[in-house]
Amino acid sequence: MIYQKALASFFANYCRFLNVDLSVSLLDKSDRYNGRDIDALIVFQDSFIFLIETRGLSSVESNEDRAQLMARINTMVADYTTIHRDVPSFMDCNKIYNILIDSDFFAQVFLENTLIDYITKYSISSKDFFQKVKGIDINEEVRKKFKYSDENSIILVQAILEINNAFSHILASLKNNDDDALKNIEKARSHIYRATLDHYKMLIRLVYTQKNHTVNETITKKFQELRFKEFELIGTGIEKKVFLHGDKEENILTHYKETFNEMMMNDS
């Protein structure tokens, strides 16, 4: 299955899932289904990352792997909708598939748009969160403060929820498919950006709280300046959240990441 068809299948299935999940996550009384289903959202998130990361591959093998993944997602969503068959269908999800196959929208968003770059940055931040959290010996006081249960807690729920918000915006842009469609893509990018930032901010909170007495004043001052810059740039597009910090002009996301790394180096 080529990238375009796989992506169309992905969003058609996400549409079927969301159509049910919008009601179930709010109204279902059982423990299993009440609230957002993080495990299901991770499956959608990682499937999307897989499709983006392998978009340049067109071998028979890669096409078969995409087809297998989409077939399993199809089964998963069918099982979900069967369990919740009482939830009415509000969306025409076949239309979503056709739009991605037939219109220019696919190329505009999933080949040319910087949305893809932000997904890649997000993917790297997930890895950073996973690796750094595993490498930090978090003391009892900090664990208690942040309700951090154990060292295996490597999935930051807030980031997953932000990615789900991004998918919802992409779906809305496909559903309406009008002149404003790209505005929803802008909003999707902002949620992905926010999710990436959350990973680094949470790392900073965990580490800084633990060792605030030993972090040198230069790094503390850098974080303070970053916070103020972030405030000054509220309301601007994510591409404009760029400024000179020290001797580098970078996006605020990069500044947070690099200052965090500096703090970690400073510790050793």
Next chain:
Amino acid sequence: MQAQRTSIHKRSYFNAPHLNTGSVSGSQYNNHKIKDNNPFDKSLIQVDDLLTKLFNKYNINK
């Protein structure tokens, strides 16, 4: 670098509602209530296992 994706069988979650993001209102979530006899959970585990395999096969660093 070896690709890393933590499978559904091993991962756990960190919820930080105090993190000031737009997600706070949606931070109620469920996890670790997976039941093998539930058809949705069974198919969810199957997709998750396939993803772990594919991430390793294509060396996707996440």
